[in-house]
Structures are given as structure tokens and as C-alpha cells.
Amino acid sequence: MTESNETILSLKNIKKTFGEHQVLKDISFDINKGEIATIIGPSGGGKSTTLRCINLLEEPTAGEVDFHGKNVLAPNYNRNIYRAKVGMVFQQFDLFENKNVLANCMVGQELVLKRSKDEARKIAMTNLKKVGMEQYVNARPSQLSGGQQQRVAIARAISMDPEILLFDEPTSALDPEMVGEVLSVMKNLATTGLTMIIVTHEMAFAKEISDQMFFISDGVITEQGTPDQLFNHPQNEKTVKFLSNFQNN
């Protein structure tokens, strides 16, 4: 949590429509360098869509995504370079099935960053060590548990030396006993100064790790602030209801 005041990413009035259905109505926020931001909110509220609009897996219908002050939606902006700088960790891990653990962590470095094989391997090994998966370099994704796969996915993402890392419910697909190992890897990452935007339902984790939190429901940010503000002094009725539901569960 080495937050600075330099804004690295800012969303400006992002709208997203699927056919008739307006999923994001007006999303705007700024993320500072080194900041850990979490997004919470009810199912179907548009959290995933927001993340996917950030790294352009979805094309926003309107609005701006500014990275270091430049709009990445501009026609001549190099999106692939941008995407390499904004990593993403998926709910379903999505490791490349045709590659082993090590190759999963190397392929992006070699193809996109044009690193040499040796350099890519060294960086991949360093990061696999960070997530505690260095023993499994030869394993195929299908041979690993969910928690192990997700840790490899994190190593794959950070091997690209991203400036921002996006997490979309990284622990939702995991059996309860594996959630801890992934969250602890993420906590370690947070101490390195990496900027992270995390969609999660792990409230205790969010409370502990976040510098800033957003509550998204029905395609708008209804509440935003520090964990203390959101958890202890929520202003919006929806937030109150959502959090109370959570405590009941």
C-alpha cells in the first residue's frame, strides 16, 4: 500500500450496452499508482463488465479510459501494448491448456514483450517462486488444483510486469480450503507497490487490503470511499442492505 498521488488510470463516464440492455450507466473513477481498489456489489450489477471495459475485453459504448492521461479508446492507440501493461486474473483461471505451468508464464513475455527465452524463463521462475508454484513447472493446468491454477495465473500475469493488475473474483470458483492460499498471495503482491483493482465477495479481505472501495449496483457507483467509510459509515441504503445480507450469510 504505497499509494502516491499520481493518477494512473481513470474511467470517465463509461457506458456499456448489450443490445437493449444498459449494463453500465455511468462509471467514473480514478486509480492512483500503487493503490489497491476493490469493487463490491450485488450480482449482475456490472462489476465484471467494468473490469472488462478497463482492459478492453469489452468495448465501452461511450466514455473514456485514460491510462497515464491518454485515452486508450482512441483509434491509433496501441491496445496490445496497453493490455500487456494491464494484467488480468480470471475467475476460472483460464490457464492455457496446451502449455505447462512454465510455458504459461513465458509465452506472453516472449510474444508480446519480445523477451528472450532465457530471460522469460528466469522471470517466470522468480514469479512462480513468489506464488509458491516453482515445483510444478512441468505440470499441465489440468493436473493442478483450483488454488494452484489460480496462483499460476497470478504468476503468469505478473511475469508481464504489469502496471495494473485486475482480479475478477479470483477466489469464487475455489473450494473454501483453497481460498486462503490465493488471498495470501494477493496480500503479498499488495505490499510490492503494484496497482490492483479487485472484484471480490471476500469482505474481510477487502476491508483489510483496500485503499479505496467502490460499491457498484445497477451499473452505477452508488458509494465509494475507504473501507472504514463503507463498512462503518455507509451512506447509501443499497450498501447497507448488501453488507447486512453479507453478514447474515
Add this chain to the structure above:
Amino acid sequence: MKSRYKWLAILVALFTCLSIATNFSLTEADAKKDDGTLKVAMEANYQPYNWTQTNNANGAVPIEGSKEFANGYDVKIAKIIGQKLHRKVEVVKTEWDGLLPALTSGKADLIIAGMSPTAEREKAINFSQPYRNSTFVVITKLNSRYANAKKLTDFKGAKLTAQQGTFHYDLIKQLKGAKRQPAMRDFAAMRQSLISGTIDGYVAEDTESTSFKMVDPDIKSIPVSKMAGFHATKDESVTAIGIAKPNKALLKSVNQILATIPEAKRTKLMTEAVKQQPKTDNNKKGKKAKSEPWLVSMWRQYGGMILNGIGMTLLLASVGTIVGFFIGLAVGIVRTIPTPTTTGKRWLLKFVNWLLSVYIEVFRGTPMMVQAAVIYYGIAQFWHLNIDRTVAALIIVSINTGAYLAEIIRGGIISTPEGQFEAASALGMTHNQRMWHIILPQAIKNCLPSITNEFIVNIKDTSVLSIISVSELFFVGSTIASQTFKFFPTYLTISAIYLALTFTITRIFNLIEKHLQGSKNYNLMANQVQVGTPKDMEANN
């Protein structure tokens, strides 16, 4: 990693070999074009007029594009013509129905195939003066009810047939009351049917009865030409040489040459031919052949031919599957390109996709046999391009396989989980990088069983290419069957060979699949160890 390059290397090596082989046959074909060979089309399967043999004994001449030779009455006549024209005779071995197209498309200079100049054929080609007059007979068994027929009506109730596409078949109608059976492909089939009793007899020329009697003394031929009420036009009772319509000069010189061959010489040549034609075991009774099992003697006589046939079948199937795979891959990739953003590109892609789907529909929706005939004869006739038949066959199998594999590979690409695309996009990979490094390896691996299947189908289905007389395994088999009259054992042997081929190939592909699957287990690496070769890992365990 390493092993992937190994497979790549094997593929590349295979390809180089094949392309050298194809180049070789191309240049061979090119070389033939302009020298003075006289190309004579015949079935090389119509004794005693023409037949196939494995060596050049008795003055046989080579068959184009194969290591075999042709001989017979037609070949002897052809040689006389060739000698006078100072051109070397080469036989273009062609199925009966392919003879006229071979001539009109320029693949042959002459048809000398025991063919009669019917009015219908004369519409398409010119005929020379006759080079043989024949009488017609009904061939039946000695002990047949019809063996003593004296007049046309005596064949009442007889099940008779004749060769498909010949007027012999129409002559049966003059034998009032005879039951006309479906026409048959060749004499071999008719002889077999007569012996097995499915027909009572067949209509043919006197020469056929002479040669049949040599192998089977238990048959009887009943001349019908002289029976009261029998009528055959001169066109029908003679055989003549077919020459392409525009080639007036050749027609004139062929007629001049024929005029120099007296009737006595013709009879002598025919007697020679009947004596020289390939004999079956029945003739060799009492000789050493008796002690030899049939399979052994067949192998000694036809082993080379069979091996060549196997080679050709494997060449067609493997080149067809490999080239077809790359065609299918290319088509499959194009058909899964995401819709571009600019309108111009979008329309272009739509148009290309439309073309590709037409290609797929056409080649999946028509029999390969028909495709082969259309392409091989069509190209020659309309563009005057004379492609080597092996090359033509390779092209046809490849295009055909491509159409099937295109859809299979497209399915493989589509069914790769969306998450794989997205994870690759999130790393910043371009569309091409995503395809080549992430999606296609998975799609192809998933398609491998279907590709194996396509290979197996190709091994078997290339047999239909006998329509353009490619001497693959089936074509060889039918040649042997019709010369030995051992239908059942020959085709049984041929099917055993097919089975052995498909069985082996299935095993090989299973191994490849297993290899791609990777080992079931992975090795845990000790903490400090760098990534190494599998050997290192074993040492660590």
C-alpha cells in the same frame, strides 16, 4: 518444446520427399510431351485384344505412368503403325468409358481397343478402316441347356449378358425370349458369372471364346452371326481405330498402313495374341505351378504390381490428408476471423467466406469419383492442359479432404473455450499470436481423431480414382482378378492389405495422440533446481 520441433521436422521432411516425388512425375510427364511417342489408348484388360503384363515379353510395350506393359492384338497392330510412322508406341491404360474422353482431350493419339465404329461414337471421333472383322457368339457352358442352340429362338429363357457400353449388349435383344441381365464391366466378370452359374451365357466375339476355351475347356461357343434373322451392321461387326476428329492427317496415314496388312497376317497376329495372353493356373496344370500355393504364385507374378499399388495408395492417402489438412486449416482459420470493423473489409470477408462455403458444399456434396472424372477429363478438354494422372489424383484427394477437414477444424476452433481467447487477449497477444500459439494447438489436438479418420477414409476411398486409371491398390487388384479369374482370393488378399494398412495407420495416429497428450504425471521439481531436461528430472527423483 523440443519435441514440437521434432514433429515439425518430420513433417517438413515428409513434405520435401513428396514434393520431390511429384516434381519427378511432373517432369517425367513433361518430357513425354514432345518426343515422337504414339500414344494408344486401350483398356489393357480385354483379351486377346489387349492386356497388361509385368514384363516386356513377346514384344509388349510400356504403359504410360507405370512399370507395366501391354500386349495383345491391338498392341501388335499399334506397333506396325508406330513402326511405319517412326514413332515409339506407348499405351495409355484407360477404363472403357474413359477411352473417348482420353482421345478427345488429347491424352492419346489413337484408340486401338477392340472398339467398333458405332454411329454414336462416330459423332465424337473418326474411325479408320477396320483392322479386324469378327463373328459373334454366345458363350455358355458345355453342359448348359442352351449348348445346342441352333436358332435364335433357342435361347428362350436364357439369362444372357454382355459388356457394359458395347453394342453386344443390344444384340441380346435379337435372341427372342432371352432374359437380358444387367451388363457387366468386363469379360473377367462375365466369365466368373458364367462359371458360378449366375448367368447362362454372354454375347461376345469369337476371339473371346477362343481365349476362354484355352483356360476353361468346359465352355462352348455358339456362333450366332450366321443364324437366320440375326443382323449386325458392318459398323458393329468390325473393329476400327479411333482418331480425334481434327487429326485428318493421322487418319489418312493409319488407313494407308492398314491397307498394307493382309488378312492372313491379321489372322496370324490374332492367333499369336490368343496364345500369348496371360494364362491362369488351369493352363499350367502338370507344370510346376501345381505344387505352388496360389498366393505364392500370384505374389511371384504380381508382387511388384501389388507393391506399387500399395505405394500409390499410401502416396495418395498421405499427401491427400496432409495437403488437405493444410487446406482445411487455412479455410478453417479464415472462416473464424472475427468480423472486421471497416465496411470494406467486412464485405470482402463475407465474400471470401461465401466462396469457401461453396467450395465445402460442392466437394462434400458430390462423389469423389465424379469429381475425378470431371476434373481430369474436363481440364484436358476445355483448357487443353494435360496433367499427369497421378498429379491429378493427388490434387483431387487433397481438395476433397480439405473440404471435410475445413469444417472439422472450424468446429475445433469454435469449441475452444472462450476463456482461452480472453486470457491470451489480456496478455496483449495479437489475433495471429492467439490463433497460432493458443487456439490452434488445442483445436488441432482435439481434431486429431477426426483427422485420423479422414486418413483411413482416404486409404479406402482413393480406390474410386481407378476411374482415371490411377494404378492404386484397387485398380491393381481388379487387373489381377480379371487376368487370373481368381476373383474371390484376389479381392480377399486386397482387402487384407487394406485392413493391414488402416490398422497400422490407426496405431500410428494413436501414438501421436498419446504423445501430444503428454505424460499423465508431472515431476515435482526440487526448490533450487532450474528447469532441465526430463533426464535431469529423473535423476532428481
